[in-house]
Amino acid sequence: MKFDFKEEDLIIKPFKQDGPIYIREQKGYFQQIRRYLSWLLMTMFIGLPWVSYQGSQAILFDVARQQFRIFGITFLPQDFMVLAGVFMAGAFALFFVTNWLGRVWCGFMCPQTIWMLMFTWVEHRIEGTRNQRIKQDKAPWDFTKIQKKITKHTIWLFMSLFTATSFMAYFVPVHTLYTQMLSFQWSGLVSFWVFLFALCTYGNAGFLREKMCTVACPYSRFQSVMFDKDTLLVSYDAERGEQRGRRKRKDSPRELGLGDCVDCNLCVDVCPAGIDIRNGLQYECINCGLCIDACNDTMDKFGYERGLISYQSERQQAGEQAKKIRIKLVGYATLTALILAIMATWLMNRMPxxxxxxxxxxxxxxxxxxxxxxxxxxxxxxxxxxxxxxxxxxxxxxxxxxxxxxxxxxxxxxxxxxxxxxxxxxxxxxxxxxxxxxxxxxxxxxxxxxxxxxxxxxxx
Known part of the structure; x- marks a missing residue:
């Protein structure tokens, strides 16, 4: 018997869903952390423009008058060196977190991820579960389908408009902005920017979704440069999980010659990027931990030990002890602290x-x-x-x-x-x-x- 194998057939290719990604709603430890962080960040984003300090708006970036006011401190174009310091400190802080915890920023704090999952939450409440949404999109158009689509997109547009207006409140005094909005007296410039930001939010969170992370965002392309063997990443324990295969809950995986992975595919269903983490590290992975929550739920149902998918470093996967202090990690932390110290000293000695x-x-x-x-x-x-x-x-x-x-x-x-x-x-x-x-x-x-x-x- 002759077998005709090609070399590329022996290589496991990363899995990526074709077409739209239908995210399955998932509960769990990491999803709970994300939800608390999302509420905190959204509350800060919406509420900060309403905070007053010394009789005026605490944070206001008045571009027309070329003044940035932040809690009693007024920055003028002559002070823009502080903006360079903020960007430098932010960049090194991001490098530090990435070297330590991987793309945890993308999975837990990035506005694109927060708004994308928020839009998905609305979609789930209106159109149903993942399987129901797939079935509905394949079905012919009828009154119920049209009604659900109109309701969903109406709420999406309202959320986008509210997001854009909240963002504009950082550049236009908040009381003036909302007073003029209620009386339909927005200027052409304000209207243009609000509707442009609303359109971008609606398109990014409602349609582009993971494509913004995998195609438009440069961070996914160069983040691997900051990784090392001790960076914590969402990883699948192939030695424990393979050979994967379906089985009944009472079946013994060792008698069947199987690993702990029951091949339920839930890790793929909940992934916002639509990848299969079991195929190894992929640049689309945003370290959100949703696949960990899904896998842990499955392990609990089958009575297996948790952690088949977990945050692990390459060194830990190899059974070695992880290094907590590394030169690269210390270097990023030191540079971040140094820039922050310089900025703090400059602000303390700044003459108003x-x-x-x-x-x-x-x-x-x-x-x-x-x-x-x-x-x-x-x-x-x-x-x-x-x-x-x-x-x-x-x-x-x-x-x-x-x-x-x-x-x-x-x-x-x-x-x-x-x-x-x-x-x-x-x-x-x-x-x-x-x-x-x-x-x-x-x-x-x-x-x-x-x-x-x-x-x-x-x-x-």
Whole structure:
């Protein structure tokens, strides 16, 4: 007898469902953790814009006025270096978590996963279980099917619109945003962004789903670079599970020559990415743990030990002791802590005041008929706090000079004011044609808010 085998036939190819993925609803330990985290993150996402601090919205990214306000601190374009620090700290923190726990961010905290499973929850409540949804989609269109589809998509659209409006509340004052929404007075720009974000949410969570993770998101492509032999991943114990096969609950798997895997396929049915974890590590896996909950339920029903699918490292699968402290893990943690420490130090020493001296280059100085030299200046003063402050301006570096400034200088929080200043002195009192001078701007309400700015005094 002759067998005609090709080399590729001997390779186990990763399983991936074709067509739409019908996610089976699953309960369990990891699903419960995800649900609590999802509620916490969604509550923070929706509720933070409503939090007030010192009489104004605590978090507001006012793009039109180029101001970012975060709990009493106003960041201006000049402070965007802090944004680079946030991204760097976030990146190294993500690398640290990935090296330690794999793609746990994707499975438990990523907005795409949270909204996708939230949309699936609505779908399950309206159209039924996984098998019922498959059967319904294969059935011809009738009144019941149309009614369920319209109800589902209506709720999806409402959720998408509410999500987009909640997101827009970080950029438009929340009370203004919702007041204008109820009175249908949104501007064209606000309407455009709200409906664009709503459309993206509706498309991503309702239709693209796992394709955003496997195709659009670059993280799934380079995450393996951060893995090592001690990274915890969702893994299938092939030595214990194979040879897989169906059996009755009372059957002894050893007498049948089978492993503990009963080939129920539930691990595939609950997977948001539609993969079969029994075929090894695949980049589509988001470490959500749903397959672990499904497998543990099956093991309980058959009276087998839990953990056929579990979070394990490559070293643990080989029966070795996992290393808790690794150079890569410590390195990522150290860099994250270092950047956070630098940012904290910068914020503690940050002066909530910005001062610039503007000179008229066409007329650096003027000399009148009495021999008095006059230099005009314009001080650009930015109040980086969120309260109105009164400021005083002093001058040093030129003895005998007369400084003319406005008497009452008050600047609202987050505002800039141009202050004209004139410095005059008799030419006989000048030792040099160019002398360095200093302007001191101080807040009357807070002695700690004071800034010096150097400039030059010119004469003939």
């Amino acid at each position: 005041l910005e001062v610039s001296v503007i000179r008229d280059r066409n007329a650096l100085y003027r000399v009148n008929y009495e021999g008095v030299v006059e230099n005009p200046y314009t001080l650009s003063v930015i109040n980086k706090t969120q309260q109105q402050l009164h400021y005083a301006i002093s001058f040093k570096g030129l003895d005998g000079a007369v400084v003319t400034t406005p008497t009452d200088i008050k600047i609202d929080g987050g505002e800039m004011l141009l202050i004209p200043i004139t410095v005059t002195i008799e030419s006989a009192k000048l030792a040099k044609k160019v002398q360095q001078v200093t302007f001191v701007v101080s807040a009357l309400e807070d002695a700690g808010i004071s800034l010096e700015k150097q400039s030059y005094f010119y004469s003939n």
